[in-house]
Amino acid sequence: MEKQIVFMHTQKLEEGGYPDECPFSSRRGGKTLATIESLGLLDEPQIRVQPPNAMTIEEALTFHTEAYLDVLAQTSKGVHNFKALKMGLGTPDCPVFKDMLNYSLLASGGTLTGARMLMNGEANIVFNPHGGFHHAHSGTAGGFCYINDVVISAKMLAAAGKKVVVLDLDAHHLDGVQDAFYDTDAVTTISLHENGKTLFPGTGHENELGIGKGRGHSINVPLPVGTFDDVYRYAFMQVVEPLLEHLSPDVLILEIGMDGLAGDPLAHLNLTNNVYAELLEKIVALNMPMLVVGGGGYNVRDTVRGWALCWSVMTGAVQDEMALMAGMGGVMLQNTAWFGGLRDRTLLSHGGYRDEVEKEVNRVVRFIKDTVFPMHDI
Numbered sequence: 001m002e003k004q005i006v007f008m009h010t011q012k013l014e015e016g017g018y019p020d021e022c023p024f025s026s027r028r029g030g031k032t033l034a035t036i037e038s039l040g041l042l043d044e045p046q047i048r049v050q051p052p053n054a055m056t057i058e059e060a061l062t063f064h065t066e067a068y069l070d071v072l073a074q075t076s077k078g079v080h081n082f083k084a085l086k087m088g089l090g091t092p093d094c095p096v097f098k099d100m101l102n103y104s105l106l107a108s109g110g111t112l113t114g115a116r117m118l119m120n121g122e123a124n125i126v127f128n129p130h131g132g133f134h135h136a137h138s139g140t141a142g143g144f145c146y147i148n149d150v151v152i153s154a155k156m157l158a159a160a161g162k163k164v165v166v167l168d169l170d171a172h173h174l175d176g177v178q179d180a181f182y183d184t185d186a187v188t189t190i191s192l193h194e195n196g197k198t199l200f201p202g203t204g205h206e207n208e209l210g211i212g213k214g215r216g217h218s219i220n221v222p223l224p225v226g227t228f229d230d231v232y233r234y235a236f237m238q239v240v241e242p243l244l245e246h247l248s249p250d251v252l253i254l255e256i257g258m259d260g261l262a263g264d265p266l267a268h269l270n271l272t273n274n275v276y277a278e279l280l281e282k283i284v285a286l287n288m289p290m291l292v293v294g295g296g297g298y299n300v301r302d303t304v305r306g307w308a309l310c311w312s313v314m315t316g317a318v319q320d321e322m323a324l325m326a327g328m329g330g331v332m333l334q335n336t337a338w339f340g341g342l343r344d345r346t347l348l349s350h351g352g353y354r355d356e357v358e359k360e361v362n363r364v365v366r367f368i369k370d371t372v373f374p375m376h377d378i
Contacts, residue, residue, distance in 0.1 A: 002046040005315055006117060008110035008128035009033050010051040019097050023266060023298045024144040026103075028307070029129035031300065035308040039342075041317050050117075052110030052128070055147065059112060060105065063151045063180065068139040069101075072146060076101040088141035093200075100146065108133060108149035111293055115153040118251055118289045119160055125290045125314050129307055132255045132295030134174040135201060143172065143200060144296075150253060151180040153291060157251050158186040165190065165249040167240065167283075169276065170257025170295040171267035173204030178218050182210050188217040188247060190240055192232070194260075194267055195222040206367050216375030219243065219368065224360045225268040226353045229275040231361050232260075236279050238365045244286060246378050252288050256280070256310055257295030258303040261344070266298045272344035273306040280313045290314075302344075309342040 009029055017026025033049065036042060042049065060069055068087055075084045075096055090096045097103075107130040114126030134150050135143030150166060154177070157164050168174040168191040181187040196202040210218040221235050244252070256276060260269040283290070292314065297303030 003124040004122065005047045006050045006114065006123045006126045007033060007036070007042070007048070007311070008050055008052050008114055008126060008130065010106070013103075013107060013130050016099055017097070017103055018144070019095055022095050022144070024296075025298075025300050026130075028297065028300055028303050029294065031304045032129050032307045032311070035304055035342075036311050039308070039312075039317075041308070041312055041315055044315065047315055050113070050126075052106060052113045052130075054102070054106040055109035055112050055149070055152070056105070059152060060108075060147055062155055063138055063148055064136075065139045072101050072104075072141075087139060089146075093143055094141040094146065104133075104146040107131060108147040108152070111149035111153045111291065112156065114291050115157055115251070118291055119157060119162065123289075125284075125292065127292040127311060127314060129294035132170065132257060132293035134168060134170065134177045134255060134295065135172070137176045137179060142176065145176065148176050148180070150174070150177050150255065150293065154181070154187045154253055162250040163247070164188070164251050164253065165244065165247055166253045166255070167191075167244070168193065168255040168257075168295075169260070169279075170255050171259040171264065171269055172199060172257070172296055173201055173220070173222075174255065175201045175203045178203070178208070178220075181214060182218055183212045183214045185213045185217045188219070188243075188249075190219045190221075190243060192221045192223060192235060192240070194227070194269055195224055197222075198225050199267055206364050209372065216372055219372055221361075221364055221368065223269065223364075224357050226270050226357055227260075227361070228270045228354070228357065229272055231358055232269075232271055232275050233279065235361050235365055236282075239368050240279075241282060242373070242378055243376070244283070246376055249288060251291060252283070252286075253291045253293070254283065255293050255295040256307070258297030258299075258306040259295075261297070261299065261302050261306060263302065264297070264299050266296070272346065273302070273309050274343055274346070276306060277309050277313050277343070280310050284313060305342050305344075312342065
């Protein structure tokens with residue numbers, strides 16, 4: 001039986017949502033869908049678009065506190081006070097907007113809907129570009145995140161007896177997810193992100209390893225400013241690939257925020273989408289059920305192209321790329337009129353910081369190999 005691959009989307013997520021002045025755009029998922037549709041990447045019978053079921057309050061309560069959800073509900077109706085502010089609501093990175101709670105439950109519900117489809121064998125890969133709210137904590141909002149769909153979905157899968165690994169490639173550390181599972185081995189978190197010394201939320205240092213039963217199940221690869229494709233690939237191959245092969249999860253939750261791309265206005269990495277596509281090919285080749293969420297990405301155009309390229313990898317269309325390039329004479333048109341136009345140009349310059357970046361990443365990789373790998377008998 002062919003892999004069943006699902007793109008999670010509904011037009012309701014294009015209506016309302018985050019205010020226009022907010023760096024987090026509610027329109028990225030719809031733009032990604034339009035792009036992949038224009039490229040014929042929805043045409044195979046095993047691929048479909050699925051509307052999500054909104055998460056219920058009861059489901060949200062499996063992680064979030066009742067007090068927080070009550071305040072979130074009141075704030076959504078226009079009641080904003082100091083209590084809400086203390087919970088992170090009404091700040092520049094968690095703005096208050098109309099129907100905020102229901103919007104968040106619908107966007108996060110796409111991830112939970114996808115988790116159920118994987119658990120029931122209805123799909124092999126589910127992509128919810130509207131999800132990935134990894135900064136939300138049980139009682140506070142943070143970093144554009146109100147309802148933590150990653151935690152809630154991982155908890156549901158773990159409760160069903162599934163071995164779950166969360167792999168987060170967003171430029172920002174998954175602080176809310178790590179905290180939720182810091183003292184348990186039920187869910188392992190692995191994160192490649194910009195060093196917390198230079199980027200929100202300031203966490204995710206390599207010595208954050210978990211506590212108690214969770215020790216060794218929080219794995220962080222903090223990356224220096226200016227990290228480029230070659231060294232990012234090295235960190236992945238040295239740390240992530242052996243861990244995934246050894247842990248062999250029943251379900252992989254993968255966050256593919258595109259804020260690591262060069263030129264993203266909120267982060268300081270120097271990646272191209274080519275490295276995301278290359279590494280995603282390796283992940284897909286492991287042939288495990290995958291729940292993929294969007295996360296960050298604040299240059300909307302680059303984020304849409306990156307996610308569309310990743311979708312082509314998930315669906316196997318990337319394998320036809322060389323044939324397409326041959327048909328076009330190898331000319332890179334730099335648009336989405338054909339598949340090759342989704343790829344970034346190679347960045348040849350590293351601004352004279354290559355040696356410093358490589359030295360720091362080598363140090364972190366060595367620390368993980370010396371400290372974490374023995375905990376997993378690797």
